[in-house]
Amino acid sequence: MALRRLGWPVTVPQGVYVPDRVVRIAQEQAGRVLRSAWWRAEVTAALLATWPADPARRTEGEWEALRAALPDGGAVASGVLLARTRQIAAFQARHSRLPADVTECESAPGAGGQVVLAAADRQLATLQRCPEDPFRYAVLTLRMPLRPDPACRADWHPVRIRFRLPPHVPAAAVLRPPTLRVREGRLLLDVPYAQAVLKPERAGHRRAVAFDWGLNTLLTGGTLYLTDEAQPRVVTDARPVYFRATGVLAKADRLRIHAERIGARIDRLRTLITSRQERGMRPDPWLVAKLAALEAERDRVARRRTRLNAALAKAAARFMTDHAIAAGASVIYLEDLRDMQARGKGRTLNTRLSQTVRGAFVTHVRHRAAAHGIAVVIVPPQGTSKHCPRCLTEFRHHKAPNRRAAGWAWATCPNIACGYSTGRDNAAWQRIGARGLTHQHQTRLDRTAGVFVIRSVVEALDRTGTVQHQTRDRTKSGPTNKRPVPGKRRRVPAPPGNRGPTARRGGKRPAGRTPTHPRHRSRRWSRQQGPNAIGTPVRHQPDGARLGAGFHRHAHTTPTRGWPSHSPERSRTRGIAQETQAD
Numbered sequence: 001m002a003l004r005r006l007g008w009p010v011t012v013p014q015g016v017y018v019p020d021r022v023v024r025i026a027q028e029q030a031g032r033v034l035r036s037a038w039w040r041a042e043v044t045a046a047l048l049a050t051w052p053a054d055p056a057r058r059t060e061g062e063w064e065a066l067r068a069a070l071p072d073g074g075a076v077a078s079g080v081l082l083a084r085t086r087q088i089a090a091f092q093a094r095h096s097r098l099p100a101d102v103t104e105c106e107s108a109p110g111a112g113g114q115v116v117l118a119a120a121d122r123q124l125a126t127l128q129r130c131p132e133d134p135f136r137y138a139v140l141t142l143r144m145p146l147r148p149d150p151a152c153r154a155d156w157h158p159v160r161i162r163f164r165l166p167p168h169v170p171a172a173a174v175l176r177p178p179t180l181r182v183r184e185g186r187l188l189l190d191v192p193y194a195q196a197v198l199k200p201e202r203a204g205h206r207r208a209v210a211f212d213w214g215l216n217t218l219l220t221g222g223t224l225y226l227t228d229e230a231q232p233r234v235v236t237d238a239r240p241v242y243f244r245a246t247g248v249l250a251k252a253d254r255l256r257i258h259a260e261r262i263g264a265r266i267d268r269l270r271t272l273i274t275s276r277q278e279r280g281m282r283p284d285p286w287l288v289a290k291l292a293a294l295e296a297e298r299d300r301v302a303r304r305r306t307r308l309n310a311a312l313a314k315a316a317a318r319f320m321t322d323h324a325i326a327a328g329a330s331v332i333y334l335e336d337l338r339d340m341q342a343r344g345k346g347r348t349l350n351t352r353l354s355q356t357v358r359g360a361f362v363t364h365v366r367h368r369a370a371a372h373g374i375a376v377v378i379v380p381p382q383g384t385s386k387h388c389p390r391c392l393t394e395f396r397h398h399k400a401p402n403r404r405a406a407g408w409a410w411a412t413c414p415n416i417a418c419g420y421s422t423g424r425d426n427a428a429w430q431r432i433g434a435r436g437l438t439h440q441h442q443t444r445l446d447r448t449a450g451v452f453v454i455r456s457v458v459e460a461l462d463r464t465g466t467v468q469h470q471t472r473d474r475t476k477s478g479p480t481n482k483r484p485v486p487g488k489r490r491r492v493p494a495p496p497g498n499r500g501p502t503a504r505r506g507g508k509r510p511a512g513r514t515p516t517h518p519r520h521r522s523r524r525w526s527r528q529q530g531p532n533a534i535g536t537p538v539r540h541q542p543d544g545a546r547l548g549a550g551f552h553r554h555a556h557t558t559p560t561r562g563w564p565s566h567s568p569e570r571s572r573t574r575g576i577a578q579e580t581q582a583d
């Protein structure tokens, strides 16, 4: 409707009859494309107006100037800004000048061959559940032209499209007008559906789950509570949950490298073909055929990457939501993934998870959580892994618990009274959760992204957000229970010495299983000497999976714990034990 109000008409070719409703659909689609192009143009204009002296590193003042020049009051993810900066810098390197605006940096946006029926009314399209089998089938009735050049109203006929509903669509859900797309000669329908859910609250949360994104472990998280005191404290059971997707990320990485190689070969072939054409020669048919084959392969790889990323985003969203439900939490706190670059989490994760995939993660988890009335709140990422969650002293980061050399993975609190030592990600989720719970009243709804965000950190509030750990009470109150002897231990003495030339020497080996030489390929590594001494695997080992088969074999999560039967704050029973003063 915006285009109509602006007086931008849509022209229909001579002699072709197009109903006004179809014109409206085209306008709606064009409006969407133009809106997103306008936003990109505004961002690029702001970047060009405040172009820094060194594009690789903006000073504090240059960031301030850029934020002031941006649309929406500077609420643009810094990852987007850095990507756009690189785009402009690449243009500058090629042409030895800055681009005039966004049109020089990228080609014109396309509409992507789809029909958005959201702007259509009942005269043009109706969607109903099938009367014979309302739970499994639906019927879309749509007026469509019967010939490529419909000349009059009679050429537009209602067409009935009967399709199967996926099993996860609830029986009570209301189906909404779909979006139609054609891919490889098949009609695809994106059918949104509406169902009544609890409205997620932006504040007033007592129990939360928080997650941190990492490189080795994709997600690390846990549950945090606010106590019922006048001055509520943040308490955690300090039982972290993990989502490891090393195998999937490695696969995504291989596909990315493969796609880049194909892209380079396509570019080279195109140069060869065009150079011959420029000289007035016919291109080599063999090269043309090869180019076509490579382009088909590139499309296949692109689709595979899209599917893999979607599967990863959905699995991660499900993992986070399931843990939130199991913990009885009403909110999930996350960092803004798009800002991760600014935190120096490294280029590796940046290349592994593209901007789009990161956006998909947040979209999926928000969507999934919303169905259970759980809010998803994005927390500012500043310094979440820098400070100790228990006492807020600055951490010392080193390589591993037993390696004191400066590194990345492990964090130890230098405060002697605290002395907390843990993995970097494990500390970070506690800080994220504590920050979210103490800054609840600052939660705002970001209208462009549709997510709850906390935009700024109040120093004083952050200081009150120290996390106390509820640890299991391990004080001794009686004799230790007798432990059963493991069944595999040998009950008979070791065999006597045998001095034969071929037999193994006996009599000296400690009781235990007979060491066997590793037969399986995966055990032939030097650090895994045998079944009695298996080192901790440092690499992902798909269990029983063939290469490229089975997403679930390459992504591992901590199992979801059941619903807590009683509140841990009050509990003095075994399992969930009473609170202890950690600091």
Ligand SMILES: [Zn+2]
Residues within 6 Å of the ligand: 388, 389, 390, 391, 392, 393, 413, 414, 415, 418, 419, 420
């Ligand atoms: Zn500490």
